[in-house]
Amino acid sequence: MMTHDWTLKLDGSAMPDRALVGGKAWSIARMLSMGLTVPPAFVITTKACAAYQSSGLPEGLEAEIAEGLAWLEAETGRQFGGGQAPLLLSVRSGAAISMPGMMDTVLNLGITEATEAALAAETGQSAFARDTHRRFLELYASIVLKTPVHLEEGATPAQWRDTISQAAGQALPDDPRAQLLAAVRAVFDSWNSRRARKYRQHNGIADDLGTAVTLQVMVFGNLDADSGTGVLFSRNPLTGARAPFGEYLPQAQGEDVVSGKFTPLRLEAMHERVGAAHDQLLIASERLEADSRDMQDIEFTVQKGRLYLLQARSAKRAPEAAARCAVEMVHEGLITQSEALDRVTPEQARELLRPRLAEGATAGLQAVATGEGACPGVASGLVVTSPDEAERRAAAGEAIILARETTSPDDIHGMIAAKAIITAQGGATSHAAVVSRALGRPCVVGCGTGVLALAGQVVTIDGEGAVYAGALPMVAPRAEEHPFLGQLLAWAAQAGNDKFTTQPAEADLKTLGAVHD
């Protein structure tokens, strides 16, 4: 029995010390302790990081890594660096406190020419195996060798390796174990990156805390018809309704979900295909939410019918959902009133009360122009096409909409003066989109050149992506009447908390050039 000075297996036996294993490994251990299934993992501790910082990779670490790999092989029945069922790893940095500047995750470590072929045979998808290989090489080049390269999809692995060694000035090791050690070094080195050091300085975090490295088995959602991948929110992230909301993509890997090439299925469809995994997922969602006392965003993969949880964290949510969750979790006894107040920001409250088109205002109307909504909100005014004119007329008290082919820094004074901005060309990252969001002006981009011909007309802009003729009626929701915000305001008033105090809605409407109904 060897001693473990530098590594720790995450086998669910006891909760490890967070300072020793870092946040990522700690949350894996937490899921295991709740009886949930996660892909097997072990962690190289912050103690090894401290030793590395003073005198390089510590003696005995390599042997412990080899033993950890053997354990992962036994747990999965797969083999690292060879065999018919290859074992691939993710390599993640993780300090006790998450901080910027740390190394990003390297995925699919362990893929080689031989394991690519094995994976192709196992999945029956040679294109997938080849692409897994390509994505690993790209990540390794960018993260470990610090040389971002673009690898052409049609090329061979040998050509990709050539591209990398030319760009990086060093060859990529062939042996996955050597790659693994290089990745571990890169994680430890990233602890002292300029940004990480600065962040620690700013936030008073000790420099000798160190980061751990989590080595976790990759699971495959594309092995067979009983495999798949998806995400689950423990409540609806848009409305806050207390019903799990999720998407499932059968026979696919996580990146297929992100790529948008496939349309994910609803949870009900997952129930039909992999019923047991679906039921376990809902149980996991309940447990994770109860334990964290907050709405969870859970990434999961089903491999041959078996559910694996990849990550669970507090979910991002729309303002409506933030208010509803906060109030309902108090009613459910999950959180206190004062916690509920902490969970909704003044910006979210303002967003809920933002003026909008009156119900039915656009009924029967055809938009005179449509485009990509770049900044939400509504506003009415007279269309002008020159920023100077926009500024002059706005200064004289007119409500102005600025229409431009595209915008440049030359137009900013006109954009500031305008109530809303529309452009003929450009997308969600165009200058007009970026600046209008910074200014909080409703903005529709890429409407086509016809939009310039609207000059001289009064229009209403709906920042979701439409322009209507005339000034349409708008309403500003009242906080007291909002089912959840009203409750939060009442609690805030009781607690003498004035964070949600806003300006009267009537003033907003006047600013937007709206017609009152």
Add this chain to the structure above:
Amino acid sequence: MDARHLALHGLAIKRYAGAEAVAELTGLSPASAEAQLAQALATGRAVETRGAFSLTPLARVALQASYDRIFAPLREDKGFAEAYHGFERINPDLKQVITDWQTIELRGERRANDHSDQAYDDRVIDRLGTLHERAEPVLSGLASALPRMAIYGRKLEAALDRAEGGDIAWVSDIHRDSYHTVWFELHEDLLRIMGRERVE
């Protein structure tokens, strides 16, 4: 580029700026920038509102017309052109980072980022830091061909420092020399130098 053109060029980029801001951007001395702006005002090339100068429409066109002559040598400079192309390669990524800073994706829907998710904000600022590291060789390439370009690198780093320090308005606030403001001024400067048009 003579002091007169340099002052007008600086004003075209800064727009509605005082002499100090024009001096900082162009590397002119404050006294020289002030004198040039006063002269531009006297000759009808600029107007002043509440201490801020801007070019008159005619002066803007005339300046644009002079660029071909003024910047011809720089456009021929291989090192500068290479750095410029490097900038254009990074520019789409910068716009994406700023868009991700301003908006957040919730199950396929883009919403305004209300900055309530600190971990999300940290990740975006982290990406901005990575992008800045990629931009550093480009910035020094520009500055070695045209020394006044060095100011952009300094201002970008200052904005990044403040954003990383937690003062998040320095990412994209339009009313200060935020990272995005300075980046766009640099882009505008480069487009004028190279005689190109903004795509979107």
